[in-house]
Amino acid sequence: DQQVKQNSPSLSVQEGRISILNCDYTNSMFDYFLWYKKYPAEGPTFLISISSIKDKNEDGRFTVFLNKSAKHLSLHIVPSQPGDSAVYFCAASAWGRDDKIIFGKGTRLHILP
Amino acid sequence: GAGVSQSPRYKVAKRGQDVALRCDPISGHVSLFWYQQALGQGPEFLTYFQNEAQLDKSGLPSDRFFAERPEGSVSTLKIQRTQQEDSAVYLCASSSHRTVYEQYFGPGTRLTVT
Numbered sequence: 001d002q003q004v005k006q007n008s009p010s011l012s013v014q015e016g017r018i019s020i021l022n023c024d025y026t027n028s029m030f031d032y033f034l035w036y037k038k039y040p041a042e043g044p045t046f047l048i049s050i051s052s053i054k055d056k057n058e059d060g061r062f063t064v065f066l067n068k069s070a071k072h073l074s075l076h077i078v079p080s081q082p083g084d085s086a087v088y089f090c091a092a093s094a095w096g097r098d099d100k101i102i103f104g105k106g107t108r109l110h111i112l113p
Numbered sequence: 114g115a116g117v118s119q120s121p122r123y124k125v126a127k128r129g130q131d132v133a134l135r136c137d138p139i140s141g142h143v144s145l146f147w148y149q150q151a152l153g154q155g156p157e158f159l160t161y162f163q164n165e166a167q168l169d170k171s172g173l174p175s176d177r178f179f180a181e182r183p184e185g186s187v188s189t190l191k192i193q194r195t196q197q198e199d200s201a202v203y204l205c206a207s208s209s210h211r212t213v214y215e216q217y218f219g220p221g222t223r224l225t226v227t
Contacts (some may be wrong), residue, residue: 003157032214034214034215036218040221041221043204043206043218043219043220043221044156044204045119045218046215046216049214049215064217080205089155089156091155093214095214099161099168099169099206100158100161100169100171100172101146101158101214101216102158103148103155103156103157104153104155105153106154106155
């Protein structure tokens, strides 16, 4: 039973437009959420995170939104650039209760020229 | 600027062989994690060390998997009597004590069991 779900295996977005990657979770004990980006043959790279006490966190072109009641978070990238083409993993943790970070299966983002 | 390094990058083992995968974390990072990533999946937690103490090994799939970090820096993941289902990328990540959520990953070791 997947606790972190990324239902879109892939997404194609025109360069310059907004990319929106979605993630749903089932465990209400999760209180910290992260997005990682992964290029082929490399390990995941931390991108941005959000605590459950917030509903938005912004870092440059990247913004993460958290809707606790819907158990849903999304990553917005604007404007999308060619270097953003990668696999994006949503991850969640209930730190303090459990030291694990649970990852989704990932969404492959293609930025089209 | 040294990040997390892992060796070997690729390993082919015949079924039944033992393998040892090494992780060199970022210097000074207290926490170290091992993950297993099967094809098309996200990383799955295997085990967690804080310094030399293995605080959680609940993700290790069987008693054929063993991890150690004897001096609180380099870690080794050992898989005994490898099986085909062990084929995966094994990722190591480290984190400083203050930012334990933000784990820095190595490039992984791709293990193929034939």
